[in-house]
Amino acid sequence: MKKLSFLLSAAVLTLILGACSNEEASKGEEKEESAAETTEAADEGKEMRSALLSYQGEVTKVIRNTDANLTAEGQDPAEAAAAFEKEAKAVSVPEELTDYTKDIEAAVDSLSQYYAKKAELVKAGSEDMAEAEPFKEEYINSMTKVFEEVELSAPAFNSVFQ
Template identity: 80%
Template structure:
């Protein structure tokens, strides 16, 4: 009789332990599925941020190229072109996906506005040397390069956009 009770206790103990281990295994699988879903969501969000940055930079590059073409044109007032740049660049809104970088992006646009204002001032004074304006351009390039690196994209060759 003692042997039978001992055997039944051992079987009951094995059943209980088996049930517990299955419960733990299913919890582990759920955790793995949750982690995979979170990783996929983060990857999708990262793609959206990269795409938004490339699109935004493309729009700003168009404004820069138009400004570069206009600011040195003989029939254009450089100060008016610089003011138009500021208006046009600020009209390119920072996409919502880039909200974490909006402050840096807006600061870089401000640097470009200062660059064109200084360049216009120098051109109006008859100077061909733009060294005084260059720090503003470099500040723009450095800030935007950092944003590109933060979202794990290779930064464009910004100097190729400027004349």
């Protein structure tokens, strides 16, 4: 009887230890999965930030080129503004920024309106560009929002413009 009781106790103890080790193993697997998901999310964030910086760099080149053309002698300001719209829309929004495409495209549209208004004012001989400024501010605000959402500090946009 004592032997049977001992064997029974040993069997129960073995089952309990086996169950505990399975729980710890599954907890370890969950931690590994969680760590993998965190690493994947961090990689996606880096890719988004990199894509946004590249995109903004391309748009900045178009902005600087347009600003130079708007005030160049012999250059029609309206043509420079039209060229901006064409060139800015040719800079495609990177795939990594799909969630922000709508905001980015709206920002570029505001910038197109800015250059159209600025061209109109330059052609009229005005040096006061105050009427165009609200469109530029819309662009800056929209892009700043996108930069903040991908956890990047927004560049000093005003330094991009002449």
